[in-house]
Amino acid sequence: xxxxxxxxxxxxxxxxxxxxxxxxxxxxxxxxxxxxxxxxxxxxxxxxxxxxxxxxxxxxxxxxxxxxxxxxxxxxxxxxxxxxxxxxxxxxxxxxxxxxxxxxxxxxxxxxxxxxxxxxxxxxxxxxxxxxxxxxxxxxxxxxxxxxxxxxxxxxxxxxxxxxxxxxxxxxxxxxxxxxxxxxxxxxxxxxxxxxxxxxxxxxxxxxxxxxxxxxxxxxxxxxxxxxxxxxxxxxxxxxxxxxxxxxxxxxxxxxxxxxxxxxxxxxxxxxxxxxxxxxxxxxxxxxxxxxxxxxxxxxxxxxxxxxxxxxxxxxxxxxxxxxxxxxxxxxxxxxxxxxxxxxxxxxxxxxxxxxxxxxxxxxxxxxxxxxxxxxxxxxxxxxxxxxxxxxxxxxxxxxxxxxxxxxxxxxxxxxxxxxxx
Amino acid sequence: xxxxxxxxxxxxxxxxxxxxxxxxxxxxxxxxxxxxxxxxxxxxxxxxxxxxxxxxxxxxxxxxxxxxxxxxxxxxxxxxxxxxxxxxxxxxxxxxxxxxxxxxxxxxxxxxxxxxxxxxxxxxxxxxxxxxxxxxxxxxxxxxxxxxxxxxxxxxxxxxxxxxxxxxxxxxxxxxxxxxxxxxxxxxxxxxxxxxxxxxxxxxxxxxxxxxxxxxxxxxxxxxxxxxxxxxxxxxxxxxxxxxxxxxxxxxxxxxxxxxxxxxxxxxxxxxxxxxxxxxxxxxxxxxxxxxxx
Numbered sequence: 256x257x258x259x260x261x262x263x264x265x266x267x268x269x270x271x272x273x274x275x276x277x278x279x280x281x282x283x284x285x286x287x288x289x290x291x292x293x294x295x296x297x298x299x300x301x302x303x304x305x306x307x308x309x310x311x312x313x314x315x316x317x318x319x320x321x322x323x324x325x326x327x328x329x330x331x332x333x334x335x336x337x338x339x340x341x342x343x344x345x346x347x348x349x350x351x352x353x354x355x356x357x358x359x360x361x362x363x364x365x366x367x368x369x370x371x372x373x374x375x376x377x378x379x380x381x382x383x384x385x386x387x388x389x390x391x392x393x394x395x396x397x398x399x400x401x402x403x404x405x406x407x408x409x410x411x412x413x414x415x416x417x418x419x420x421x422x423x424x425x426x427x428x429x430x431x432x433x434x435x436x437x438x439x440x441x442x443x444x445x446x447x448x449x450x451x452x453x454x455x456x457x458x459x460x461x462x463x464x465x466x467x468x469x470x471x472x473x474x475x476x477x478x479x480x481x482x483x484x485x486x487x488x489x490x491x492x493x494x495x496x497x498x499x500x501x502x503x504x505x506x507x508x509x510x511x512x513x514x515x516x517x518x519x520x521x522x523x524x525x526x527x528x529x530x531x532x533x534x535x536x537x538x539x540x541x542x543x544x545x546x547x548x549x550x551x552x553x554x555x556x557x558x559x560x561x562x563x564x565x566x567x568x569x570x571x572x573x574x575x576x577x578x579x580x581x582x583x584x585x586x587x588x589x590x591x592x593x594x595x596x597x598x599x600x601x602x603x604x605x606x607x608x609x610x611x612x613x614x615x616x617x618x619x620x621x622x623x624x625x626x627x628x629x630x631x632x633x634x635x636x637x638x639x640x641x642x643x644x645x646x647x648x649x650x651x652x653x654x655x656x657x658x659x660x661x662x663x664x665x666x667x668x669x670x671x672x673x674x675x676x677x
Numbered sequence: 678x679x680x681x682x683x684x685x686x687x688x689x690x691x692x693x694x695x696x697x698x699x700x701x702x703x704x705x706x707x708x709x710x711x712x713x714x715x716x717x718x719x720x721x722x723x724x725x726x727x728x729x730x731x732x733x734x735x736x737x738x739x740x741x742x743x744x745x746x747x748x749x750x751x752x753x754x755x756x757x758x759x760x761x762x763x764x765x766x767x768x769x770x771x772x773x774x775x776x777x778x779x780x781x782x783x784x785x786x787x788x789x790x791x792x793x794x795x796x797x798x799x800x801x802x803x804x805x806x807x808x809x810x811x812x813x814x815x816x817x818x819x820x821x822x823x824x825x826x827x828x829x830x831x832x833x834x835x836x837x838x839x840x841x842x843x844x845x846x847x848x849x850x851x852x853x854x855x856x857x858x859x860x861x862x863x864x865x866x867x868x869x870x871x872x873x874x875x876x877x878x879x880x881x882x883x884x885x886x887x888x889x890x891x892x893x894x895x896x897x898x899x900x901x902x903x904x905x906x907x908x909x910x911x912x913x914x915x916x917x918x919x920x921x922x923x924x925x926x927x928x929x930x931x932x933x934x935x936x937x938x939x940x941x942x943x944x945x946x947x948x949x950x951x952x953x954x955x956x957x958x959x960x961x962x963x964x965x966x967x968x969x970x971x
Contacts, residue, residue: 304797342802447946476946478905480896483689484940487682506804507897514823514895516814527803535734538808670814 294334295327295593297586298354298363300347300375303339306530307367307502310579311389312337313571314563315364318586321566328593333586336360344374351375355382361598362386364413364585367502367526367578369393369449372410379409383601385608387411387585390578394418394453397629404625408605411622411631413585414578415549415642417450419635421457423642424498424523424547427656429465431545431644431665432522436673438495441467442519444485445500447474454500454524462498470494477503486517494519495673499546502526506536513540516670522644523547531574534650541647543668545655549617550580551645553662554654560616584615684820686934686941692826694933695833696895700888700906701913701925702840703881709857709920710877711767714782717758717789718885719906720796725751725889726898727796730805740808744890747807751886752879754792759878762788764871789903797900804902807893829891836887837926840880844922853877857920909949912956917967924968931955 299315302308312335319333327333336358338350347366354360363379366372367390376399379386386409388396394416400407415423432438443458445451455472462469470492475485489497497519501508505527512521525546527533533541552574555561563583567575575583592607609631613620618640623632633640644656646665653663667673704718715721729747732738738746762784766772772780796802809825816822844850856863856873864870892898898906913932917924932952940948959966 304802306801306803309801478901479945479948480898480902480905481689481693481940481945481948483685484937484945487685487941504804506806506899510806510897514809514812514825516821516823536803536805538733538806540806 292331294332295590295598296334296336296358296360297589298336298338298351298358298360299582300338300340300350300354300363300365300371302342302366302368302371303337305342305367306532306536307390307526307576307578308342310567310576311364311367311582314389314567314575314579314583315586317563317567317570318583322587322590328590333590335586340366340371342368342371344368344371347371347375348378351378351384351386352382355384360384361593362589362604364389364582367391367414369396372396373399373449376407376410380406383409385409385411385589385601385604387413387589387608389581389585390414392417392420392450392454394629394632395449397623397632400630401628404630408625408631409601411608412629412633413581413620414633415635415640416629416632417452417454418457419632420524420547420642421454422461423635424644425458425461425465427547427642427644428462428467428496428498428522430658431656432496433466435665436495439466439468440470440494441496441498442470442489442492442494443472443498443500444489445474446477446502446504448477448503450502451500458498458500458523467496467498475504475508479504480507482508482511483515486512486515490517490519497521497523499523499525505533509533509537509544510540512544513537513542513668513670518670518672520667520671520673521545526577528647529577529645529652531652534647539650542649543647543666543671545644545646545665548577548643548645549640550577551643551652551654553652554643554645554660556617556643556660557614557619559614563616580616584613584617584620587615588613588620681819682941684818686937688817688820688822688826689941690934690937692830692895693937694930695830695837696888696892697909697913697933698926698929699833699836699884699891701910701917701929702837702922703884703888704910705914705917705920705922705925706853706857706877706884707881708914709922710853710860711874712778713763714778714785714911715758715763715881716782716786716907716911717762717792718910719903719908720789720792721751721754721758721882721885722889722892722906723796723898723900723903724754724792725886726807726893727800727805729807729890729893731800733808740810743808744810744894747890747893748883748886751889752882755878755882755885756875758785758788759874763878764874767874789907793900793903800900802900804897804899805893806897807890809894825894829895832887832891836884840884840922843880849876905949912952915966916956916959918965921966921968924966927967 299312301311316335319335323332340347362385365386365388369391372388372391397412445455499521522545528546529548588611596603596607621634623629643654645652645654655661707713725747728750729743732746733743766780811824811828813824814821815824844854913928914925917928935952936948939951
């Protein structure tokens, strides 16, 4: 005991020195360590308080956890860093700067609002950080890349452009409305927003091509609360169908359509109707509404779709919104791109992403090339992503088109008078 | 103008105006009696709607129970607003008397924003609608009118009628009326003013709750509606004359019809603009509003 006691005085001193030296070594080594073996960080800037946007961080987290459970990216974990942008472009820009400069993310997934993505696009260029949007639709996002590829190439459009959405809607209308229901005329009703400008332009082009005469084109203010005057005007024009382009509005036009028993079907883009909670939000008023989408809760678009929906539902208690599917896919193909390009160089990551050929939940993901008028837009078509046309029936989202993945038949509520106009 | 359009405007305008009247009357009553401009008005109405909606969807109650829960929530939220936000400032000795109004104004505004953010956080900022008690449509002079719209107007007038009876035909109501005319006078008669305040905040809560639930059935609201709802009640009350309940009633119909006519004949996008221009014009000509006393 006594010999031990004599050495007690010196042991702590030596230990303290060793400890200090090793702490210093660890402290200096840490940043280098984070570069090569630390987690890969993906920033997620989304409208966490909006029904559609709230699926984005959740789906991204689900994908990251799955990838991490399977060993990560060459042994490195993926870490999701979320920012709520309160649907504001200004807050999104601040979040983007924070994500890159302070949180040192390696790439960003951002927003379903075109105005937000358009505001972030130059920042992705300035800060040389890859940004993929899971839900914005404006064609201008990728048109900008064509104009200034070298600076703006860091942006990828992970969801369909408005023009492609309009084309997919017209394709479905041709089969469902013209061939089956012999409709002849339509009124376009869309909300006043960046994403509907190219959508409406394409509607005005493709609807007459498939044989639907456009009687009127109405753009509604997104803060409209009472749609009665609008429906009144449309009804007086006696169209066979209303072709919609709504995303920021949804509950109110739907509930009032049902309450006023407007006898004209709604067909087109209604982003909020893609959410499974929309039945509850509208107290069932959405019955009979037809909406375009690239995914649906019970539609096996690819072998990955239904397992994703099930995993999402088990973990979060509800179905993903449309941009949940794309956000989930994006984390996966980003992980693949990181595998090839590493995390040091965004330019290499852009090159790797441009070569993406990935079967996701909404179809086969490939980006349009540098020479296209819409570089980094998703390829849409028979061999890549076709799109669906679903209808709300008895609280369920039933897919009607295309025929090979349809799981139901067209059915309208009693107040809809088909062909009343003729 | 198509003759049909005339009837359409008349019917739609009546329903929306009745709703505005009910929403603004409680607001006017509170200002008349206690001098409080409650800028959390819109937030309290939206709270009632979200409660009714959540009761229907999460607790699976029927439309009547859901509506009752919504109104009850409006009542409770109003009293909470009074006891937590307004009363501590009213009785505070740290704030000078002449500054209290502006303190209460700011406090209720912030309270409204807090409620709005909380609702957006818990239930998202998407619009919510309350399951209608009556469904279907009826034809009035050829205008296909939702039965719920008629129900809305009827309930509004029933509530307004009951309020009128309460104020003019009961002793308690007469005390309220007296308090609005001369608060110091009623204290000399042995009436505890704080009791009067609790009573009007309770009445206000019920009125705002009913108006909110009806609006939720008729058009639907979201957390974004908080600001516009407060603004419209404020505009109506200022137009009618601050503190005048009957002035608010008349102003509600002026604003409601002006909005409806604009929406039908010009564009729904410009709906609120003419009413606000009218408000500015009235402020120039008669700053006390249509029937203002103060």
